[in-house]
Amino acid sequence: MKVMRSFKKFSILFFALSILIACVVSLTLGFNLPKWFPFTTERSLNEWQDKIFKGKVVYKIEHSGPQGYLHALSIGSASAIFYRIRGRFNTEDYPMISWKWKVIRFPDKKKLKMRQGIESDDYAARVYVIFPSINFLVSKALEYVWDESLPEGTISESPYSKNIRLMVVQTGRDKLDSWIFEERNIFQDYRKAFGRNPSVKIGAIALMSDADNSQDISEAYFDEIKIGYKKER
Amino acid sequence: MKGLGRRRKYFIKPGLQVRYLRVILIAVILPVCLFSVCLYYLIFYMMAEQLGIPESIAYNIVPVVTKINLILLFGLPIISIGILFWGVLISHRIAGPLYRLEKELDKIAKGDFSLRLKIRSKDELGSIVKGVNKILDKIEEKQ
Incomplete structure (x- = not known):
């Protein structure tokens, strides 16, 4: 006993x-928040992983003087670069994400006109905010996309899963080839997209430019991604 | 020893048999379930980690997991019922002779030494029945 x-x-x-x-x-x-990714040197990509979906998109750091940025070129392919956030954080406490992006070339959506669902899912630039759960069947993802034709503010369910929501934050060719700064409140966007508060913490972010369905070319630049901060008033 | 017909009742000593079935179920199903959950988690979580892109996970893993869940949903109850059925079939081979042994020994204890225990060929406890019958033979010889 x-x-x-x-x-x-x-x-x-x-x-x-x-x-x-x-x-x-x-x-x-x-918690060394906020996370900031300036993409200044080649080594900036060391902490990012390639995640291949269909073919490999070329992601590389390019320079213009002291400035560096991430260049994404997809030739009929779809792969992302993925950053796992080790200490997941609560969206309500640190709701903001910001980044700069520039689209050079949209995938030719005319080729996709007759297609629907998965086959029409090509975007020149996307920024993923991923909410991974232990049960990955309930993991959620919010995607900020720059689309050629969909109106700004469009929120749609991904053709792949109801747990993935797409939010169009830039649209059209007017701002083609120019840097655009975006700042989003993930918490509010999540509520808009899923209709409820996030139940899991943010665990990863990813960037992608894809043209696998159109079998065309898409090209974009990303820079100065910052995540996990409160908006200064 | 022999000469008994096919047993009609399979629940002869419910208390003992239920305990036996419970042990079988726990010993078989619990480790299998635990092992499956670990394997399931390991394989799919690792795959999800590797794929990373939500679309890729939804396209490649989710349909497989859904299919496996369906198989488990229908397969597990069928397997459990099968094991329970098999358990009843096995347990009655112990519970039956035990029940008989109890009843016959009661009669013997009351003085009926001419009685001989009978058992079915597939039943357990055959050696005990043989031993008891030998003792009864010796008692009768001495008398």
């Missing part, structure tokens, strides 16, 4: 200690 009691005590102590260590580790690894 004594052995059993001390075993029980040891188990409870071990369990409590494990939780404490996990909490401390997650806290120390996590």
Whole structure:
């Protein structure tokens, strides 16, 4: 009986200690917010992973004087670069994301006119905010897209899943080849897109330019992505 | 020893058999479920991690997981019922002779040493029945 009691005590102590260590580790690894990605050097991409969907999009750092930015060129392909945020953070506390982007070439949507659903899902530039859950079937993703024709402010369900919502934040060719600064409140956008507050924390962001369905070319630039901050008043 | 017909009742000692079935179910289904959950989590979570892009996950993994869930939804109850049925079939081979042994030993205890225990060929506890019958033979010889 004594052995059993001390075993029980040891188990409870071990369990409590494990939780404490996990909490401390997650806290120390996590919250160096906001995350900022200026894409100034080649090494800027070291912490980003390539995630291939259909073919490989070329992502590389390009320079214009001291400035650096990320260039994405898709030739009939779809792949993203993906950054996992180690210490997930609450959207309500740190709701803002901002970035700069520039579209050079849209995938030819005329080719997709007759197509619907998955086959028409090509965008020159997208910024993903991913809310991964332990059960990935309920993971959510919010995508900010720059589309050639869809009106600004359009929110639609992805043809791939109801857990993915697309939000058109730039539209048309008027601003083609010019840098546009975007700043979004993820918390509010999530509420607009999904109709409720986010139930999981932000765990990753990703960038993509794709032209796999149109089998055309899309080209875009991204720069100065900043995530996890409060808007200064 | 032999000469008994096919057993009609399969729930002879419900208490014992239910306990036996419970052990079978826990011993078989619980580790299988636990192992499956771990495997399921490991494979699919790792795949989801690898794919990363939400569209890619939705396109490649979600249909597979949905199919597996459906198979489990229909397969697991069928397997569980099968195991329970098999458990009843096995357990009655122990519960039956035990029940008989209890009743016959009661009669023997009351002084009927001419009685001999009978058991079905597929039943368990055959050696015990043989032993009891030998003791009864010796008792009768001495008398």
